[in-house]
Amino acid sequence: xxxxxxxxxxxxxxxxxxxxxxxxxxxxxxxxxxxxxxxxxxxxxxxxxxxxxxxxxxxxxxxxxxxxxxxxxxxxxxxxxxxxxxxxxxxxxxxxxxxxxxxxxxxxxxxxxxxxxxxxxxxxxxxxxxxxxxxxxxxxxxxxxxxxxxxxxxxxxxxxxxxxxxxxxxxxxxxxxxxxxxxxxxxxxxxxxxxxxxxx
Numbered sequence: 320x321x322x323x324x325x326x327x328x329x330x331x332x333x334x335x336x337x338x339x340x341x342x343x344x345x346x347x348x349x350x351x352x353x354x355x356x357x358x359x360x361x362x363x364x365x366x367x368x369x370x371x372x373x374x375x376x377x378x379x380x381x382x383x384x385x386x387x388x389x390x391x392x393x394x395x396x397x398x399x400x401x402x403x404x405x406x407x408x409x410x411x412x413x414x415x416x417x418x419x420x421x422x423x424x425x426x427x428x429x430x431x432x433x434x435x436x437x438x439x440x441x442x443x444x445x446x447x448x449x450x451x452x453x454x455x456x457x458x459x460x461x462x463x464x465x466x467x468x469x470x471x472x473x474x475x476x477x478x479x480x481x482x483x484x485x486x487x488x489x490x491x492x493x494x495x496x497x498x499x500x501x502x503x504x505x506x507x508x509x510x511x512x513x514x515x516x517x518x519x
Contacts, residue, residue: 321365351382362376371412378398378401382397403421
């Protein structure tokens, strides 16, 4: 809550304020947001108008989350623009947050709904660690940014799997035959250059 008593209600009066507040719970989206309890720095201008107090300014906070493609942690400082008209509690104007109009409670105004809307609307639906993040390998889950040349052998069509096995078996048989032909011990021949003895 922000106290506006020092501002007064004379139209045209202005007041600059800067302060920090702890981040409320769930300030962000599922995969990216401001951690609960972390510092949010607010720099605001309060301006008294006929209907109430116009608040404009910025909120600065550190975002934490993970990349939507590769799931790497993300941590970055971000700034969000704020603007809201807070009508006096005795005003006839209907407050409508969708139209940027809220109602004060006495001299106090609640910044949390405005801050939450500003943060959530500014966050990307799918945050990335970098714009060209290649993501994860769909086969093994490896992070492709760490290994740009990462690849797998093309899978064999199941219709050709039997033929591939037959080719491998035929190749193994041919190799065994070549090995036997190259080994004299398996040929049945005697020592090189000698003829077997004839029986008399």
